[in-house]
Amino acid sequence: MDNTDTLKPQRSRAAKWTRRGFIGAGVLTGGALLIGVGVRPGNPVGRLGPIVAGGEGEQLINSWLKIDADNIATAIVPHCEMGQGAHSALAQMLADELDADWSLVRVMQAPADGNYIVTDTARLFVAPGTLGAPDWLEPTWNGLFTNIGRLADAMITGGSSSVRSTGQHTMRIAGAAARHMLVAAAAESWGVPAGEITTANSMLRHAASGKSAPYAQFAAAAAGQAMPQTPPLKQPRAYRLMGTDAPRLDIPAKVDGSASFGIDATVPDQQLSYAAVRRVPVPGTRVTAMDAEQARAMPGVLQILNMGDFLAVVADGYWQAQQALDTITAEYSPAESTIRSSADQYARFTAALDAAGDSGGDEAASHGDAVGAFASAATKLEAEYRTPYLAHAPLEPMNATAWVREGKCDIWTSTQVPLMARTAAARATGLSTDDVTLHHPLLGGGFGRRLETDYVTMAARIGAATGYPVKMIWSREEDTQKGVFRPADISRFKGGLDPDGRLVAYDNAFTQRHDPPGAFDCPFYDIPDKSIRVAEAEILLPFASLRSVDHGQQGFFIESFIDEAAHAAGKDPVEFRLALLGRSPRHKAVLEKVAAMADWGTTAEGHGKGVALVESFGTIVAEVVEVDMTSGSPRLVTVWCAADPGFAVNPDGFCSQMEGGIVYGLTAALYGEISLRDGAVEQSNFHDYKMLRMDECPAIAVEIINGDHVTLGGAGEPGLPPVAPALANAIFAVSGRRLREMPFAKQFS
Amino acid sequence: MRPVTRAQPLALALTFAFALAACGSDPEPPTEQITVSEPGAAQTAPAAATAPEVAATDPVAAGKAAFAVCTACHSAEPGAAAGIGPNLAGVVGRKAGTLEGFAYSEAMKASAITWNEAELDTYLTLPAARVPGTKMTFAGVSDPAKRAAIIAYLASITG
Numbered sequence: 001m002d003n004t005d006t007l008k009p010q011r012s013r014a015a016k017w018t019r020r021g022f023i024g025a026g027v028l029t030g031g032a033l034l035i036g037v038g039v040r041p042g043n044p045v046g047r048l049g050p051i052v053a054g055g056e057g058e059q060l061i062n063s064w065l066k067i068d069a070d071n072i073a074t075a076i077v078p079h080c081e082m083g084q085g086a087h088s089a090l091a092q093m094l095a096d097e098l099d100a101d102w103s104l105v106r107v108m109q110a111p112a113d114g115n116y117i118v119t120d121t122a123r124l125f126v127a128p129g130t131l132g133a134p135d136w137l138e139p140t141w142n143g144l145f146t147n148i149g150r151l152a153d154a155m156i157t158g159g160s161s162s163v164r165s166t167g168q169h170t171m172r173i174a175g176a177a178a179r180h181m182l183v184a185a186a187a188e189s190w191g192v193p194a195g196e197i198t199t200a201n202s203m204l205r206h207a208a209s210g211k212s213a214p215y216a217q218f219a220a221a222a223a224g225q226a227m228p229q230t231p232p233l234k235q236p237r238a239y240r241l242m243g244t245d246a247p248r249l250d251i252p253a254k255v256d257g258s259a260s261f262g263i264d265a266t267v268p269d270q271q272l273s274y275a276a277v278r279r280v281p282v283p284g285t286r287v288t289a290m291d292a293e294q295a296r297a298m299p300g301v302l303q304i305l306n307m308g309d310f311l312a313v314v315a316d317g318y319w320q321a322q323q324a325l326d327t328i329t330a331e332y333s334p335a336e337s338t339i340r341s342s343a344d345q346y347a348r349f350t351a352a353l354d355a356a357g358d359s360g361g362d363e364a365a366s367h368g369d370a371v372g373a374f375a376s377a378a379t380k381l382e383a384e385y386r387t388p389y390l391a392h393a394p395l396e397p398m399n400a401t402a403w404v405r406e407g408k409c410d411i412w413t414s415t416q417v418p419l420m421a422r423t424a425a426a427r428a429t430g431l432s433t434d435d436v437t438l439h440h441p442l443l444g445g446g447f448g449r450r451l452e453t454d455y456v457t458m459a460a461r462i463g464a465a466t467g468y469p470v471k472m473i474w475s476r477e478e479d480t481q482k483g484v485f486r487p488a489d490i491s492r493f494k495g496g497l498d499p500d501g502r503l504v505a506y507d508n509a510f511t512q513r514h515d516p517p518g519a520f521d522c523p524f525y526d527i528p529d530k531s532i533r534v535a536e537a538e539i540l541l542p543f544a545s546l547r548s549v550d551h552g553q554q555g556f557f558i559e560s561f562i563d564e565a566a567h568a569a570g571k572d573p574v575e576f577r578l579a580l581l582g583r584s585p586r587h588k589a590v591l592e593k594v595a596a597m598a599d600w601g602t603t604a605e606g607h608g609k610g611v612a613l614v615e616s617f618g619t620i621v622a623e624v625v626e627v628d629m630t631s632g633s634p635r636l637v638t639v640w641c642a643a644d645p646g647f648a649v650n651p652d653g654f655c656s657q658m659e660g661g662i663v664y665g666l667t668a669a670l671y672g673e674i675s676l677r678d679g680a681v682e683q684s685n686f687h688d689y690k691m692l693r694m695d696e697c698p699a700i701a702v703e704i705i706n707g708d709h710v711t712l713g714g715a716g717e718p719g720l721p722p723v724a725p726a727l728a729n730a731i732f733a734v735s736g737r738r739l740r741e742m743p744f745a746k747q748f749s
Numbered sequence: 750m751r752p753v754t755r756a757q758p759l760a761l762a763l764t765f766a767f768a769l770a771a772c773g774s775d776p777e778p779p780t781e782q783i784t785v786s787e788p789g790a791a792q793t794a795p796a797a798a799t800a801p802e803v804a805a806t807d808p809v810a811a812g813k814a815a816f817a818v819c820t821a822c823h824s825a826e827p828g829a830a831a832g833i834g835p836n837l838a839g840v841v842g843r844k845a846g847t848l849e850g851f852a853y854s855e856a857m858k859a860s861a862i863t864w865n866e867a868e869l870d871t872y873l874t875l876p877a878a879r880v881p882g883t884k885m886t887f888a889g890v891s892d893p894a895k896r897a898a899i900i901a902y903l904a905s906i907t908g
Binding site for chain 1: 761776777780781782783784785786787788818831832833888
């Protein structure tokens with residue numbers, strides 16, 4: 001992007017790290033920070049050591065940390081790395097509490113083992129209230145959710161949760177507890193009070209006696225010390241690594257090519273065969289007949305499988321398998337659903353919304369009397385918005401390698417849910433989970449697609465049929481057309497303004513409610529009478545979470561409508577929103593920040609600016625998009641983004657996630673559409689399922705506000721939801737044309 | 750955005766608790782399994798004759814087909830906007846790095862090439878070798894017949 005450097009606004013994130021902000025937050029929580037039990041009673045180093053610390057001179061201190069003879073501290077991270085930086089950020093949190101030297105810190109992916117369930121992520125999703133529970137209750141909650149988590153295979157990377165759950169509630173405590181144990185071991189050996197020992201840069205020191213030692217010297221003794229469950233954590237002013245752009249640990253291997261992804265899997269000492277697959281084109285149908293005469297004579301072909309719900313060709317090489325598969329013809333059973341086209345799908349939504357009428361459906365979150373307030377409003381507005389199905393399109397093709405033999409199964413795959421993947425393989429092979437080993441290297445993109453285990457089941461079934469190691473790889477066409485999708489939806493809005501142009505009545509009815517809880521609401525806006533209703537309707541394509549999940553649609557619905565209300569009231573869209581944020585000072589600060597960044601109120605000839613504000617996954621994000629409409633169709637110029645995630649552990653990584661979310665969201669806004677024809681997906685590859693290209697990418701400026709260092713927000717998803725409505729609002733501002741349906745680009749051709 | 754109805758956290762809790770049960774059903778073996786060979790066994794199947802990739806009869810049509818890979822970055826439609834790479838309509842006969850409105854690399858601007866069939870052939874073999882520093886990150890077209898077809902196609906379009 002050399003040619004755009006001069007246009008690109010500089011990030012100025014350091015400016016927000018004010019000491020006053022930290023002191024303010026500290027006063028609220030009192031002295032030492034106590035948040036949860038990262039370490040479980042009874043240190044399992046004896047059992048886990050051989051699994052995760054088998055290297056020469058390695059000593060496991062607790063489940064999450066090992067230290068070797070060279071004083072290298074390795075954080076064992078239970079979340080997956082799919083480019084979002086979780087591995088490094090979580091290591092950074094542990095290392096800060098440990099007082100480790102960042103150059104001596106490494107990260108290791110925790111194995112798919114019940115000891116590495118992400119208890120605090122389960123708590124965040126199921127019962128977030130327990131994360132602020134009194135200290136004495138912590139062991140109870142921790143124990144309860146550990147048991148639930150084990151039952152549910154809760155080793156999950158999703159919901160923008162790694163830093164705010166496992167990082168804040170596990171890794172920091174693990175680091176602080178380990179530091180405490182190292183100090184205790186040194187105090188015992190040196191015969192000095194523990195309170196006189198200081199730690200810094202992976203070293204222990206006793207000033208009075210002049211003694212000092214690297215952590216490694218006391219690693220073994222530390223592992224035998226009693227482990228505190230609620231060690232005091234640092235206040236922000238004592239942070240050394242958190243809040244800094246500590247260089248990411250996963251980048252060097254990705255630059256030099258040594259990083260290993262699921263698709264790079266090899267099976268030690270075994271020849272690998274390859275499978276290409278073709279699932280039934282219409283969900284829920286079955287293969288009734290196949291003709292594979294040509295395929296069986298093709299070079300390299302080993303086996304041809306009709307699995308009922310998919311076809312597979314196993315060959316010496318992937319390309320041979322795919323070429324042979326392409327020659328196979330098949331017949332399928334009739335579809336069960338009567339949804340055959342996108343029009344059918346939207347008709348289903350319309351029928352459900354019609355049936356719900358003005359006040360029917362499931363009340364999701366309502367207060368006051370929206371129907372009455374609407375009836376008596378001075379100005380009435382109604383609008384209907386639509387979003388299509390979307391595919392995740394991760395860069396790394398869907399793949400899994402399975403070796404099933406002699407009552408054992410090994411799976412190598414990129415997954416966001418390693419333990420669920422292990423269970424899926426066990427089910428598919430009829431083995432117990434103890435007989436399945438799940439190897440899960442880095443992910444070449446997840447976006448929620450790899451929260452599903454359908455592809456793992458397929459590979460395990462192929463492996464069970466062949467008995468030798470097989471790597472299954474989906475073609476890009478297969479990934480675009482089959483599997484799981486972000487659902488389409490329609491939202492119907494009604495709103496009422498009082499004579500002063502204030503939004504007093506609000507009704508949003510839609511058909512899709514999945515995750516996360518509350519995504520359909522904007523409680524930070526002070527609206528007196530409000531109803532939010534779900535009129536459930538059938539979707540043809542199977543559901544999967546897609547980056548930002550329901551917020552991706554609801555952000556577009558809600559923030560487009562708020563903008564329409566602002567214009568109907570004759571008010572500036574920023575001023576209109578600020579007037580609704582009287583009870584939400586953090587949201588107000590974020591909106592004011594982005595307006596200042598974007599020089600809101602000024603616009604070049606032929607350009608328009610639009611704004612949107614969404615809180616998702618605990619992070620408040622406001623964005624302004626500037627669009628150039630001089631050619632008659634939208635050209636992106638700049639996106640300004642202000643975000644309050646509570647506290648950004650690695651500001652550079654956080655900004656990267658905002659940028660990534662914005663680009664992914666702009667792809668959906670301009671181009672993203674999976675449409676149906678004869679019950680099947682029409683698009684097939686990147687030529688008809690377009691991504692935002694480099695030459696179309698706007699300059700992006702991100703600024704961070706740290707508003708609460710205790711309850712943190714996520715990073716992976718919150719950048720996405722505001723960008724589509726901000727773009728639609730910008731197009732309206734310059735052209736007067738209101739876009740109520742995604743994607744936008746085709747509406748200008 | 751926490752306060753919601755009670756039903757939803759419950760639903761989520763159930764999702765967690767019963768994720769295990771929802772993971773799949775009993776093992777489902779193939780309904781049809783054709784074994785042709787074993788891994789590592791000598792290949793008995795005859796090597797399929799590889800179809801010639803470039804038809805000898807119409808190089809322009811063949812070049813248009815081969816140009817598909819180039820459309821990831823280039824348009825060859827007269828008047829179309831530049832993408833990641835410049836518009837190639839009328840490139841044959843054009844001086845390198847001179848199409849207005851495209852931000853060429855310094856290397857391309859300084860290359861002093863005027864694109865003819867021979868220059869394009871050299872360049873398309875391995876762009877970075879002919880113009881070190883070019884922004885065109887493309888490994889090249891190794892098949893001479895395919896290169897010739899692409900060039901014939903480009904020559905057939907007048908800017």
